[in-house]
Amino acid sequence: MNTTIMLFLVQDGITNGAIYALLGLALVLVFAVTRVILIPQGEFVTYGALTYASLASGQMPGTAKLALALGIGAFAFDLFVARKALHGRLILRSFLTNVVLPAIVLALTIYFAAQKPPVAICIALSLVIVAMIGLYLYRVAFQPLAHTSVLVLLIASVGVHLALQGLGLLFFGAEGQRGPAVLSGSFTAGALRFTGQSLTVYGITIAFIVGLWLFFGLTLYGKALRATAVNRLGARLAGIRTTLSGQIAFLLASVIGALSGIMIVPITTLYYDSGFLIGLKGFVAAIIGGLVSYPLTAVAALFVGLVEAFSSFYASNYKEVIVFMLLIPVLLLRSLAAPAVEEEKD
């Protein structure tokens, strides 16, 4: 191997690693706040990517309709829970966020899809659509289960993943799609060629990490999320609405997923079921980060990206095996280093 190939692999690894880092961050966030191991994170990626690609090529993405359907479902759940004491203002607010909003977005999507909108509008619409799906999904699938064990939440998460993946096939078909570059153009530095797209990936990843750090460190909502993560009951007693925390976590996770998808779909062809594997690798990073630490997750994600890049060069057959087997020594080290005293948890 010469230096050029190595540099190329490193560059490739860092680009992928940056995406895994974002996904890892989202997984850590959702797990910390809601105890849900978010397997459908990968679907947020593909939904974001394929919605963007469909819009850019002038097709109507089915995800906009899904958002409306889920929104109506969420509204129905709200109504059902509040059936004993129907409160005019609360119902109206729920109606506006769960039904009117997705309806408007659907109308906009139909309007724009017909006339091949510019990249910026495609991105904005895709982000909003997937964000709404994430938000309503929490309301419909996970909020009613919030009191159950991690295991039950995990299984529900598998169920959601199956349903969303099936819907993905329905919406986007079995063929893969690519989207237009978010930022075109490129320049070379020495032997390396930097495309505008890869620079966007780096930029957005860094911006998100810094943004999340500021959000959690400085804002009241961020602190409320952290409080919920540490102790749900305590947070509730302090007046924090844990459902709100869950909604924020899912909203952030779906936005991050969709954004990652939009960033990679110009680089690689994505299929309706590509998300699972991408999400799993973000997951590997999140686990190496112990499902709690953001900076460690980011570093681990870069490491996973690099291992993947190099193993695809040396042993492409075993690429996935190597990435996943990487976990075992890491897990062993972690549990030896911190033999957690697990008590009274369920």
Place this chain on the structure above:
Amino acid sequence: MQSRLPILVFAALMAAIPFIPGMPPFWIVLLDNIGLTALVAMGLVLLTGVGGLTSFGQAAFVGFGAYTTAVLTTTYGLSPWLTLPLSLVVSGLLAVLLGLVTVRLSGHYLPLGTLAWGLGLFYLFSKLEFLGRNDGISAIPPLSIGTFKMLSPGSIYYAIWVAVIVSALLTMNLLDSRTGRAIRALRRGHVAAEAFGVHTPRAKMLVFIHAAVLAGLSGWLYAHLQRAVNPTPFGAQAGIEYLFIAVVGGAGYVWGGVLGAAIVVVLKEVLQSYLPLILPGSGQVETIVFGIMLVALLQLAPGGVWPWLMSFLPEPTGGKKPDTALKLEQRPRAPGQDSVLLHVEKARKQFGGVIAVNNVSFDVQAREIVALIGPNGAGKSTTFNLITGVLSATSGSISVLGKKVDNAPPQEIVKLGISRTFQHVKLVPDMTVLENVAIGAHLRGHSGPISSMLRLDRADEAKLLAEAARQIERVGLAEQMHQLAGSLSLGQQRIVEIARALCVDPMLLLLDEPAAGLRHMEKQRLATLLRSLRDGGMSVLLVEHDMGFVMNLADRIVVLDFGTKIAEGTPATIKTNPEVIKAYLGVAA
């Protein structure tokens, strides 16, 4: 201890099904599949629902079982009946290997670790030459008895369901035994179980192997049902599916595994064959509906369908009282007074910069009640943890009857006749009071898992339960014996902990705030009990905040403040000690 009648009825029903006239053969195929899946799910019930160890990798063990018999019967021409034990042994041995690596993983790392090797082994199955790579192995001989060959799904049906019912019986026997109680205590953390001599890593390994062997059995049957194997059904996807089958059925219940298998297999089949009729055209509609139904099912019955169904049945009327005439062997008592039972010499515990216990020394004599008091944060519970081996001391020494026991694990300390209760109650809430207390007698029984499964442990078990019942009566909770521990009031739960500690037949009883949450009368009864224990030859070391209780009861008092011993003496001298008054009330007082 449930009656075996429902199982007999179920077995008879299953045996009769193939004889129903007009039974579509396809239903038999479905039942075969349900049986195969149920075997794996049953293992997961024990592993995940009861033992608290989540595994995504069970499909790999099915693969081990299936490939072992496939290779041995095709390449080496062995009889399938000969490969049955071999398949089970291979699954079991590989479980030992994988278990050594993964069982030690804690918390959420464990399921992820199993997912990792589940994925890895799947790739291995599809890459190895002698396993036929992606094509797998075909032309596996059918099971046969004499000249009767089990070629049709209807003929292997009996083999499968005999395996399911026998496995269910063995598994339930195992859970209802000395080893079973140790397994059921796993999910609630290690500290309490280990304090009574349960070797938790060994118990975890045991359930891991049990689940793997059941999966291997399913694999062996699968290979001879399909008469061909390939890697696909042993992948990570299947591993996840087995887990959600167990959860849907009810992860804590053996029959939940069987019910979950039935629900999922039938649901998938119905969706696959009827959904295209309703919603023609598009591809994976059944996956979508299946996913949605899975979530809906969990929202309706988060604990699984089996316990949900059981809640409609009348409450089982309390079990029968064990025959308390049966006696366990007792430990020889320390001879008379004046012999030092426990000697703590300059024990010290530091957590980073914090000195929780600072060179504390004291003794407990035989037949003596010593109280350890001090304001909150004085290091009393830490001292308990040092004595019982939960924490290891930074320096200093602790000896029992003149023998040093520094840093021995809790399982060794309890063997010396030191047992304890906990400040924060550590009972298994979904076990009865009797079962909880019987954990205390763990080291006084000898039956292992195999004899428990085969019900050869009954004599041993009866003695353990008799001892537990006797101690429960002694502390005055005979009426609550068959209630779930979690349904008792906190004060009563503390008393249950004392009964459990008494089951050790201890020389020294360590009680961490036993009177907290008790009413006045209950406190008096507790004091009477402790005095009678002392007069019977036992020593008691207790931490307590209720000064009235302590002053009336204790023979001697040791006072700690900020980790340091500030006074020691009889209640009368402690009451007037200026240092003690200062620690409790401040200087100005």
